[in-house]
Amino acid sequence: MRKEKGMTQKQIADQMHISDKTISKWERGLGCPDVSLLGELSQLYEVNIEKILLGNLESNDLETGNLKRIKFYVCPDCGNVISSLGDADISCCGRKLTPLVAKPADEKHIATVVDDEGEYYITFDHEMNKTHFLSFVAYVTSDRSLFIKLYPEQYAAVHLPKNGGGNLIKKNSSRLYYYCSQHGLWIF
Incomplete structure (x- = not known):
């Protein structure tokens, strides 16, 4: 060293x-x-x-940066959000973080997607108060990701460009991740 x-x-x-x-x-x-x-x-x-x-400073295996392998981490203390495309040792506020595991959307965490002239308008029927809210939305395609921070007491909705190389409606070439402060990471 x-x-x-x-x-x-x-x-x-x-x-x-x-x-x-x-x-x-x-x-x-x-x-x-x-x-x-x-x-x-x-x-x-x-x-x-x-x-x-x-005494171990070995490098991780070389990753090709495939966004299909994106991992999200959220600090339970400060709410900091970190993402990685490969293996990483991530810590925040003195705590080691583990990657979140995305669950398929359920009836309480469903996204409604409207195809609206060149963009997607996505809404969530979800509480947005100081103790229970959606913290972020991440739109991930094969070659890019768009991260949108949400805050308590705002409307749970986002506008996403359609020119991102993926088709959110078909859900085969892109993914929509969103994080609930009480129930974890969801994927649409």
Whole structure:
């Protein structure tokens, strides 16, 4: 990790206020950093602490970026939404996040799609209050995704362009994801 950063042992040691001999010992496997130094090492090397402890910095398999494999993550504390196209270690607010599993739309989470002159107008018969609401809608085709953030106390509806390369009405070349704050991720 130090070499990836283009730094010497002395430079790392000076930044951490320790000796370069200590860095040398760590790199030769003759010692381990004190737990109190892991946070600083993590920031310095821009690496997850868990990866430092495991000594495992293997890359994920090369993904082709296929949007059909898109994964969504939502932080239960702050509501932050993150997406990825491949395997990823995602965390927010100090918690490791797992990808959401999309469920097929049910009668309480159904989308109504109207084909309206060059765009889709999509409505949801869903509560939109501060404790139960749709947080986002994502329209995903084979080569692009459009993310739309929704907020409590607004009308649960979105306009989507039809020129996205997919046909939402047929549901075979595009997908519509939406996230309910109480019941998780849904797919139409």
